[in-house]
Each structure stands twice: as C-alpha cells, then as structure tokens.
Amino acid sequence: MTDPDPAQSPLFDQLQQTLSQQGLPPNCFDWGQQLLQRLDRPVQVMVIGQPGSGKSTVINMMLGQSVICRHGAAAIPAPIIEICYGPEARIEIETPDGRTSWHPGTLAQAALPPDAVRLRQELPDTRLQGHSFVEISLSGSAEQNHNTLQRAARHADVILWCSEAFTPAEQALWAAVPDAKKDHSFLVLTMADRQIMRGTLTSLLAGLDGFAAEQFLGVYPLAAVQAITAQTAGQSVNAQLWQSSGGRQLARDVLKQVELGRASDVDQAEMLVRQFAPKVADQQWRRTETAPKPAPLPQNTPTDDLLHTTLDLLQARAHQMLAETEGAANADAILATCMDTVRELSKTLLASQNTAPQVQAALDGAQDGEELLILCQLERGEDAAVDAVTLLLQLKREIADDISQ
Numbered sequence: 001m002t003d004p005d006p007a008q009s010p011l012f013d014q015l016q017q018t019l020s021q022q023g024l025p026p027n028c029f030d031w032g033q034q035l036l037q038r039l040d041r042p043v044q045v046m047v048i049g050q051p052g053s054g055k056s057t058v059i060n061m062m063l064g065q066s067v068i069c070r071h072g073a074a075a076i077p078a079p080i081i082e083i084c085y086g087p088e089a090r091i092e093i094e095t096p097d098g099r100t101s102w103h104p105g106t107l108a109q110a111a112l113p114p115d116a117v118r119l120r121q122e123l124p125d126t127r128l129q130g131h132s133f134v135e136i137s138l139s140g141s142a143e144q145n146h147n148t149l150q151r152a153a154r155h156a157d158v159i160l161w162c163s164e165a166f167t168p169a170e171q172a173l174w175a176a177v178p179d180a181k182k183d184h185s186f187l188v189l190t191m192a193d194r195q196i197m198r199g200t201l202t203s204l205l206a207g208l209d210g211f212a213a214e215q216f217l218g219v220y221p222l223a224a225v226q227a228i229t230a231q232t233a234g235q236s237v238n239a240q241l242w243q244s245s246g247g248r249q250l251a252r253d254v255l256k257q258v259e260l261g262r263a264s265d266v267d268q269a270e271m272l273v274r275q276f277a278p279k280v281a282d283q284q285w286r287r288t289e290t291a292p293k294p295a296p297l298p299q300n301t302p303t304d305d306l307l308h309t310t311l312d313l314l315q316a317r318a319h320q321m322l323a324e325t326e327g328a329a330n331a332d333a334i335l336a337t338c339m340d341t342v343r344e345l346s347k348t349l350l351a352s353q354n355t356a357p358q359v360q361a362a363l364d365g366a367q368d369g370e371e372l373l374i375l376c377q378l379e380r381g382e383d384a385a386v387d388a389v390t391l392l393l394q395l396k397r398e399i400a401d402d403i404s405q
C-alpha cells in the first residue's frame with residue numbers, strides 16, 4: 001500500500017530539498033516540480049458526461065453512500081462538484097457572483113441554489129485523502145464541451161466517462177482527449193439495468209467494441225442504483241448484487257488505477273532524490289529508507305542474489321537515463337535504453353535457468369514489458385519515453401516486492 005497522505009511523507013520533504021538546490025538540470029527541475037504538485041494532492045478522479053448521464057450516482061456508488069443526491073432526485077445543476085476529504089461533512093457553495101458559503105452536512109441533505117457554479121463536498125472519509133472525485137457536466141455547445149473536456153483532462157489523473165450509449169457526438173468529443181489520458185480512462189455505460197430490460201445491452205457493447213477498446217482502459221456496464229443498494233441495504237454487502245450490477249469490477253479497477261498512478265509518482269520521486277539529493281538530505285534519505293527493513297538474513301539464497309543483480313541493473317540504467325536528460329532530453333535515446341535494459345534482463349533471467357516462481361514472475365514481467373516497449377517505440381515522443389521509464393520502475397518495484405516476501 002502507498003502512503004495515504006504522501007504530502008506528509010519524508011519523501012515529499014526530501015524531494016522539496018532536492019529541488020531547492022542550485023544547478024539542477026532544468027529538465028529534472030521541471031519534472032520534480034510536477035511530481036511535487038502531484039504528491040501534494042490526492043489523485044484526481046474526474047467523472048465526466050452529459051447532465052443526467054448518472055455521474056453523481058457513480059460517485060455515490062464509489063463512496064458507498066448517497067452523498068451527492070438521492071435516487072430519483074432531480075440532478076444537481078452545478079457544472080462542477082468536488083468531493084474531497086475534510087474533518088467533518090460540510091459543503092461549500094459558489095454562486096455566479098464569486099461568493100462562497102459553507103453549510104454543514106451533505107449535498108443530498110441541502111437545499112441548493114439553482115445558480116450554483118461550483119459545489120465542494122468535504123467528507124470525513126480517509127480514503128479521500130488518497131483520491132478525490134470531481135464531477136463535470138458537459139451541458140454547453142459542442143465547442144464549449146470540447147473546451148471544458150480538454151481543461152478537465154489536463155487536471156485529471158483518472159477519467160470516468162459516463163454515458164448511457166456513448167453516442168457518435170460523445171465519441172467525437174472523446175477522440176480529441178490526449179492519448180496519455182485515454183490510457184487512464186474508463187467508459188462507464190450507465191443505466192445498464194434499463195439496457196438489460198430493453199434487451200439492448202449486448203448490441204450496444206458489440207457496436208462499441210472496436211472504438212471503445214482503443215479509446216479506454218475498458219468498458220464497464222453499470223447498474224449504479226443496484227450497486228448502491230448492494231452496499232447499503234443490508235447489514236453487510238450483498239456480494240452477488242455488488243458483482244452483477246458491475247459495481248464491484250468498476251470500483252476495484254478504478255482503485256487499482258489510482259494506486260498505480262500514485263506508485264508511479266512515488267517511484268519517480270525516489271529516483272530523483274537518489275540521484276540529486278544534497279548530501280544531508282541524502283543521508284536522511286538512506287536512514288528513512290533503511291530503517292524499517294528487517295536485519296538482513298545471514299545467507300542470501302541464489303534466487304535473491306539473482307533478483308538483486310536484476311535490481312542493480314535496473315537502478316544503474318535509471319541513473320544513466322537521468323544523466324542523459326541533462327542535455328536536451330532525447331526521447332528516442334531513452335526509449336532505446338529502456339528496450340536494451342528489458343532485453344538484458346530477460347537474457348540474464350533466462351541464462352540463470354532458475355525456476356523459482358519469483359524469477360519466473362520477473363521473466364514474465366520483462367517479456368510483457370518488451371511487448372509494451374515496442375508499442376512505446378512506435379508512438380515515440382516524450383510521453384512514450386515517460387511511459388517506458390515508468391514501466392522499468394514498475395518492473396523494479398515488482399522484483400523488489402518479490403525479494404522481500
């Protein structure tokens with residue numbers, strides 16, 4: 001598990017100290033500043049779609065309680081609703097004149113002015129320290145919706161696009177979202193219960209198959225009202241309804257994506273700190289890093305030794321790539337280094353003829369990684385290089401986890 005509040009973590013302070021030094025390569029400084037910002041706030045899950053597409057109900061489902069609206073109540077008109085952590089349940093209402101006011105309780109309980117432009121719900125739910133939700137309604141002209149979506153996508157870490165049928169107009173809007181964001185996005189086909197009653201769900205899914213598979217991490221038919229009932233109606237969760245409503249799978253996959261995003265930020269921050277930390281911070285870093293580890297076992301198994309060798313390789317290459325970013329960042333060179341590294345890793349693991357499950361898992365990871373890197377090389381460019389480095393860091397994390405088990 002990652003730290004629920006990375007902004008309070010030693011890593012955040014160490015990265016801040018690292019970035020306050022003179023003479024840091026400009027690329028690394030910019031990269032580090034972006035990481036600091038991301039570590040400083042919860043992962044942003046944006047829930048986007050047309051009014052009445054079921055966005056608020058999806059957020060209620062993820063929260064496991066009806067916070068934004070009650071079932072069957074008229075949709076809240078505000079274009080932006082934020083749901084984040086706070087020590088007690090209270091809402092902030094912003095009206096068109098820019099004034100804001102605070103009220104205790106939840107949106108579902110409050111009488112809201114019809115002209116609110118932004119609503120913020122704070123809840124004492126500690127899960128919201130790790131990720132928060134933003135509901136964005138696309139209720140303007142095609143051009144306004146395009147602009148709203150682009151702006152929202154820039155700030156989003158994960159996107160849930162809510163729609164009953166994902167119409168061609170919505171498909172055209174979505175097509176303009178940057179690919180890097182599409183890789184972290186889910187298509188939620190809301191009101192699936194109605195589609196099932198009409199007998200239209202199968203043909204809807206078949207019709208979307210090609211386009212949606214390319215444009216999203218996955219397509220998730222969801223009967224959100226049933227999914228909320230599954231969690232709230234009885235003393236315990238109705239596992240069967242939670243599963244059949246589509247709620248279980250969507251909630252699980254979204255949370256996994258949130259975790260992956262956070263883990264990747266933490267990995268990258270660790271890498272920057274290791275490479276550039278000032279002397280004092282470097283010593284602190286080593287202390288905090290080594291403190292919680294158990295005393296080393298008297299003898300390492302051959303499998304551990306092999307996995308340590310692969311970790312050293314990944315670490316050395318990560319440093320090499322950071323050094324390469326000192327000049328003009330060269331995405332192609334970084335992609336090539338990542339590819340070499342993964343191939344070398346496969347070769348080392350294969351040559352060892354070690355059949356331990358951890359080694360096999362590392363080999364599977366390296367071979368899958370090679371396939372993904374081929375795709376990154378086709379895409380090229382800065383985003384692809386960042387994806388490639390992230391992939392190496394993920395491999396490193398998986399191998400390290402296996403050693404510590």
Ligand SMILES: Nc1nc2c(ncn2[C@@H]2O[C@H](COP(=O)(O)OP(=O)(O)O)[C@@H](O)[C@H]2O)c(=O)[nH]1
Pocket residue numbers: 049050051052053054055056057058069070071072073074075076190191192193194222223224225226
């Ligand atoms: N039958 C059914 N109704 C739903 C479902 N999800 C939402 N609704 C209803 O659709 C209406 C609009 O939902 P809401 O979440 O407010 O939409 P939003 O405007 O996109 O936030 C509400 O009356 C919800 O109760 C669903 O999965 N099945």
Ligand SMILES: [Mg+2]
Pocket residue numbers: 055056057075076135
């Ligand atoms: Mg709503």
